[in-house]
Amino acid sequence: MSDSKSVTCTAPVNIAVVKYWGKRDEKLILPLNASLGLTMDMNDLCATTTVQASPSFTEDCLWLNDCKEPISKRFKACLEKAKSVARKHLTGDEAKAAILDWHVHVCSRNNFPTAAGLASSAAGYACLGYSFAQLYGVQDEVSVIARLGSGSACRSTAGGFVLWTMGEREDGDDSVAVEVSPASAWPDLEVLILVVNDRRKDTSSTAGMQTSVQTSQLLKHRAAVLVPDLLRGMEEAIHNKDFATFADLTMKDSNQFHAVCLDTYPPIFYLNDTSRRIIQMVTKVNAACGEAKVAYTFDAGPNAVLFVRSKDVEQIAALCDYLFVSGKQSDNLDQALVDQLSLTAEANSVRNIIRTKAGPGPRRLPDEKGLLDSNGLPLPV
Numbered sequence: 317m318s319d320s321k322s323v324t325c326t327a328p329v330n331i332a333v334v335k336y337w338g339k340r341d342e343k344l345i346l347p348l349n350a351s352l353g354l355t356m357d358m359n360d361l362c363a364t365t366t367v368q369a370s371p372s373f374t375e376d377c378l379w380l381n382d383c384k385e386p387i388s389k390r391f392k393a394c395l396e397k398a399k400s401v402a403r404k405h406l407t408g409d410e411a412k413a414a415i416l417d418w419h420v421h422v423c424s425r426n427n428f429p430t431a432a433g434l435a436s437s438a439a440g441y442a443c444l445g446y447s448f449a450q451l452y453g454v455q456d457e458v459s460v461i462a463r464l465g466s467g468s469a470c471r472s473t474a475g476g477f478v479l480w481t482m483g484e485r486e487d488g489d490d491s492v493a494v495e496v497s498p499a500s501a502w503p504d505l506e507v508l509i510l511v512v513n514d515r516r517k518d519t520s521s522t523a524g525m526q527t528s529v530q531t532s533q534l535l536k537h538r539a540a541v542l543v544p545d546l547l548r549g550m551e552e553a554i555h556n557k558d559f560a561t562f563a564d565l566t567m568k569d570s571n572q573f574h575a576v577c578l579d580t581y582p583p584i585f586y587l588n589d590t591s592r593r594i595i596q597m598v599t600k601v602n603a604a605c606g607e608a609k610v611a612y613t614f615d616a617g618p619n620a621v622l623f624v625r626s627k628d629v630e631q632i633a634a635l636c637d638y639l640f641v642s643g644k645q646s647d648n649l650d651q652a653l654v655d656q657l658s659l660t661a662e663a664n665s666v667r668n669i670i671r672t673k674a675g676p677g678p679r680r681l682p683d684e685k686g687l688l689d690s691n692g693l694p695l696p697v
Contacts, residue, residue, distance in 0.1 A: 320370035321415060323450045324686045327443035327678035329361040329428070329436075330354065330471040330478055331507075331621050333566045333613060334546050335573040338529045338539065343393075344488040345467045348529070349539040351480045352550055353471045355499065356507065357675035363439040365424040366687040367447040373419035379694045380424050380440070393464040394441065395420065398448035401457045416452070421692035428670070437521070441465030442472030446678040458678075459493035475499045475676035477554050479547075497554050499674040504626040505559075508633055509670040510640060512590045512618040521616045524577065524584050534579040538572060559625055563611030566623060567598070570613040577616075586616050590640065590665045594620045597639060600657045601632070633669060640666035 336351035376395070378385045399416045406413040424443060426436050445462030449455045462469040463480075470492065471478040476499040483491030528535050546569055553561040577584040591614060598612045610632050611623045624632045634648035643663030645651070689695050 320368055320372070320690075320692070321451060322366060322368040322683065322686060322688065323447050324364065324366040324681045324683065325443055325447045325450060325678055326358055326362050326364045326681055327439050327446055327472055328358045328475075328675055329356045329439045330442075330468065331356065331613065332468065332471070332615065333562075333623075334543060334550055334569050335615070336467055336480065337573055337576060338525050338535055339467065341488065342526070344491075345463050345465075346488050346491050347467055347480065347482055348535070349543040350482045350547060351468075351471065351543075352477060352496065352547060353468070353480075354477055354507070355472065355475045355675055355677060357499075357672045358679075359675070360670055360672035361428050361439070361509075363424055363426050363436070363443040364681070364685075364687065365422060365440070365443040365447045367444070367451050368421045368686075368688050368692050369415050369418040369451060370421075370692060371414075371418050373421060373692060376419050377421045377692070378424070379422070381426060382423075382694055382697065390441070390465045391422075391444070394445055394448060394461050397461050397464055398445070398452050398454060398457070401454040401461075402452035405454065420451075421688055422447075423687040423694045425687060425697075437466045438468035438472050441469035442678060445469060446473060446680075450680055460489055460491070463488070463491065473677055476501060476674055479551075495677075496551055499676050502554070502557050502674065505557075505674060506624050506626055506629045507672045507674075508622040508624060508629070508636060509672065510594060510620040510622065510636060511667045511670065512588065512594075512620065512665070513667070517586065517617050519584050519586070519616075524580070524586075524616060527582075527584070528576055528580040531581040532576050532579040535576045538576060542572065559611075559623075560608045563602075563608035563623065566611045566613050574614065586618060587614060588618045590662075591618045591620060593659075593662070593665070594622075594636075594640070597635070597657065597659060598622070600659065601635070601653070604653060604656045629671070633671065636666070636669055641669060 330353040332353035334352040336347050338348040442462045449458040459470045459473040470480045474493045474495045477497040479494045479496050609628050613621050630648045634646050639661050643661040
C-alpha cells in the first residue's frame with residue numbers, strides 16, 4: 317500500500333485540579349466553566365494511536381485496545397474538523413488535498429485502565445486529535461480538534477499545568493488549551509494514583525454531566541461564582557510553588573465537584589468506601605503533621621490522585637501501601653505516624669499505586685512504533 321500515509325503519536329493523561337463538569341453546548345463540547353489540570357508523565361500514563369489513510373480503504377475503522385469499535389459521532393466530529401481546517405490550508409493544491417477524501421484506519425491502545433475514572437477518554441481523544449493534526453498538517457488546531465471528542469482531551473494536548481479556557485465564540489474555536497506552567501517548573505511535585513477500582517464506572521462522565529446540568533442548582537452556582545476565584549487562586553499557587561495553598565484548593569475543588577454529583581437528581585456516586593477512607597487518611601496526616609503533606613483529588617470515579625512533594629513521597633507511598641494495598645510494614649513506613657492516625661489497614665482495597673509526575677504534551681513517534689500493518693490492520697501486541 318505504497319500510497320498510504322500513516323502517523324503514530326502518544327498523548328498523556330491530564331488530571332484536573334479545578335474540575336470541568338457540564339457543557340453549555342453538547343455538540344461542540346463547550347464547558348460551563350474553565351478548568352485547570354496537570355499533565356502526567358507519558359512513561360506512566362498514556363494513549364498511543366496510529367492513524368493510517370489510504371485510497372484503498374472502503375470505510376473508516378477503529379480498534380481500541382485491540383477490540384474493533386463502531387465509529388462514534390465524536391470520532392467523526394474530530395475527523396471532520398481536522399479535514400475542514402486542512403481544506404482551508406490546501407485550497408488549490410489538489411495533489412496534497414487528495415488525502416482528505418481517503419478513509420482512515422485507527423488503532424489506539426492505553427497503558428492504563430480504560431473507562432475507570434483515570435481520564436482514559438481524554439488521553440485517547442487527545443492522541444486521536446493530535447494524530448489527525450499531524451496527518452493533515454494542522455497542528456495549530458489540535459486542542460480544538462481533540463475537544464470535539466472529549467472536553468478534557470483539550471487539556472491533554474499540552475504539558476505541565478494546562479488551562480482549558482471557556483471561550484466566548486459560538487463556534488467554539490476560542491475554547492482552547494493554554495499552558496499555564498511547564499512540566500519542569502515544579503520539579504519536586506509528585507503524584508501517587510491509588511487505583512481503587514479499574515472496572516468501567518457505572519455512570520459515564522457524559523451522562524453524569526447531562527443530568528447535573530439539568531438538575532443541579534449547585535452546579536450553576538459553582539460555574540458562575542466559585543470556579544473563577546478557584547482558578548485565580550490556583551494559578552497563583554502554581555506560579556509561587558505554594559504547596560499549602562495548592563493542596564487546600566485542590567481538595568476543596570474535589571469536594572465541591574462531588575457535592576455537585578450528590579446535588580444531581582438522582583444523585584451520582586463516584587466515590588466508594590475506600591475513596592472515603594483515603595480522604596480520611598489525608599485529612600488525618602495533614603492534621604497530625606501540622607502542615608499540608610499530601611492533597612487528594614477524585615475525578616468521575618473512585619480512584620484517588622494524591623499530590624505530594626518529593627521530600628514526603630516515600631513516606632506517603634509507604635503509608636498508602638500499608639493501609640490499602642499490602643497491609644505490610646516497610647522501611648519507609650513511619651510507625652509513629654501510623655499509631656497517631658488510628659487507622660486500620662485494609663489490604664487489597666487498592667489494587668495498585670502508580671507513581672508519576674508532571675510531563676510534556678503529545679508527541680509523534682517514529683514510524684516503526686506504529687500499531688497498524690501495511691494493510692491497515694492491528695499488529696499483535
